[in-house]
Amino acid sequence: MRICLVGGGTAAACLVMALARTLGSRDVDLVIVEPSDRLWRGSAYRMDRDEIVVNAPAAMMTLVPDDPGHAQRWLAREDGHGARHSWTQEVFPPRHAYGRYLEESLSQTLDGLTAADWRVTWVRRRAVSAAPDGDKAVVGLNGGGSIRCDHAVLCVGNPSRYDPCELAGHPSYIPSPYPVASALGGVRPSASVAVIGCGLTAVDAVLGLRAKRHQGPITLLSRDGILAAVRRPQQAGQPAVLTPHAVRKRLESPSPPLRWQEVAAMARKEALLAGAAPGQIAAELSLADWGVGRLHRQLADRKHAQDIDWLQVTTWALITTVHDWWPALPPGDRRKFLSRYHRLWASFTSPMPAATAQTLLEMADSGQLQILRGLEDVTPAKQGFTVTAHDRMMAADVVICAATATPAARPAAPAGAHELMDSLTDNGCAQRHPDGGLRVEPETGRLLDRTGRPQQSLLALGYLTSGTYYYMSGIPMLVWRSEAIATALATASPTSAAPASPNLLAP
Known part of the structure; x- marks a missing residue:
């Protein structure tokens, strides 16, 4: 069986682990099409400051659903300085540490698969097209050439940066706070900073500024002023009605x-x-x-x-x-x-740890941090920017975008994937979903063609499925959907049921 993964980020990492568990004893030729110089970390788990942590306890971040402690054990090992860490429901590991877990876990898994006679190839090219070819699939590459396979799974990453106020190109506009170590490095300590957004990305921007001892005022701005909720202590209890x-x-x-x-x-x-x-x-x-x-x-x-x-x-x-x-x-x-x-x-x-919430409160009590709702616009001014929120106007020296597009405002395609998306829809083997991404069969992740028929050889995981599934955020969901795709490929059935993973998804 030849499987082509289009994309080599975190979604692809979760899928490789699932394929290893499901197809490990089979004869598999795995081709990974990824143009960047690094696999598995994606944009979320690159090197950054220790203050920028994952969004869930280590116990929820496992790549191995039948071993909930897999990530926790790896992350608790001694670091390069001989220190040991204990990550709990209240204390989360840095994102860059989790990125190392991804890389090492995949390296060990691929070594084992290669020893079991899997053939693994990394093609550092960009996929520009995909289409069925009889009962196979063909993935076209930029610059010419193609890959013919039994199944192609589209794991392309998140869309290009969201720019709700159209400020791209302004010298004092930061389109994303990541990685905070470099993105926020040029912000003057005394600058007044406006952060568009109130979710976890905005919280990370505040933590990044605080870590570099920023002294100026910081304002979080959104339409409703709803911050990421405070994570609750882990408790017992199972759903009994909505199951x-x-x-x-x-x-x-x-x-x-x-x-x-x-x-x-x-x-x-x-x-x-x-x-x-x-x-x-x-x-x-x-x-x-x-x-x-x-x-x-x-x-x-x-x-x-x-x-x-x-x-x-x-x-x-x-x-x-x-x-x-x-x-x-x-x-x-x-x-x-x-x-x-x-x-x-x-x-x-996507709640925040209680310790993070306490830090935000301390900054708010000191007068350094404020939250405004009713954001209407941010426009360039003679110096810096003018922010308008509920008829209130304020000045800001620097604006950081930490907002996530609502489904209605999501870009049509992830960065670098516009040609791929257009080819799929133009040749009729896929159709766009009005809430984002492409329509897929909910049970298997198979693309639906223009007539609504599932494509046996074309599947998708991650952002491209966000319209069908609505919620595809975080490692637990990616692991769960990867299990469903691996099961579908193993059985070659158009209606293979998704595996139930309630423990994996537990808060």
Whole structure:
């Protein structure tokens, strides 16, 4: 079997590990098409400051789903200076350390596969086209030439940088805070800094500035001022109402189509069953509770979390079922969800450690940090920028973009993949999804052609599937979807069921 992976970043790393587990005893020719000079780390896990940490406990970051401690053991080893680290639910490892885990794990796995007579080839070229060829696939390369294979899996990375205020090219505009060690290195210590965004990327920008002893004022700006939520202490508790089995059973029933109101009602029932009071649910869903006030409340609430934490149980229930209910919702319901709940979803599914939240509060109490909502525009001024938010205007010397595009505003294609995307849609073997990326068969990740038929030889993982799955963020989801793709390739069945991985996705 010849498999071509288009892309060599973190999504491809997760898939290689899954293929090794599923196809390890088979005769496989693996071709990795990646033009950069480094594999597996992607953009998220490059070298950077120690203050920039992963978004989840080490126990959730394993590449081996049946060995939850795999990443944790590797990350706890002695570093080059003889120090040992203990990463916990509250203390997360640096991203660059996780990048080394990715590289070493893949190196060891590929060495083992090569010893087992796999043929592994890295083609440092860019893929510009892909199409089925009978029961095979052909991947075209820039400059000419192609690769014929049994299956091509498109693992191209995230889109080019988001520029919501069209400031690209301004000398005092930083389009991304990563890696903070270099991106923020030229910011004057006394400069007033405006950060567009309130999620984890914006938090990393603040931490990066703080690490370099920035003295000037920092303002986080967004439409709603909702920061990443504060991560709760790890507690017991399993969903009992909104479960994959319950959702799939509902989808198989002859009842009317599933609507978002029904999913929301199941999530609310789950929360109440896990011990939530109606007022607690209302507080977490309220957009009127924002900024520093929300941070204070969530830090206080986590101290009183019960043995079974309703918020963790409910978030987990939504995460582990979203791949089932999201594709089934009518377009109007998806638009309603995106306009009303998308930011809250991002807040709860990508929370910040409590220690980070405490640092932000200390900076806010000192007057250095503020959060503004109602962002309308950021425009170049004679010196620096003018920020407008809810009819309030302020000046900033430097602007950092740390915002993530909403699904409706996502770029059509990742950086460097426009030719590939155009070839797929032009030749009819794929169709664009209105919520981003390409349409895929939910169970397997196979591309759907213009008639809606799954392509046996063409599949996708990661950003390109973000419209179909809605939520593809983080290692646990990539590992889970990689298992489903590996299973589909192993069985060559168009309807292979995705493996259930509730423990992998646990908060």
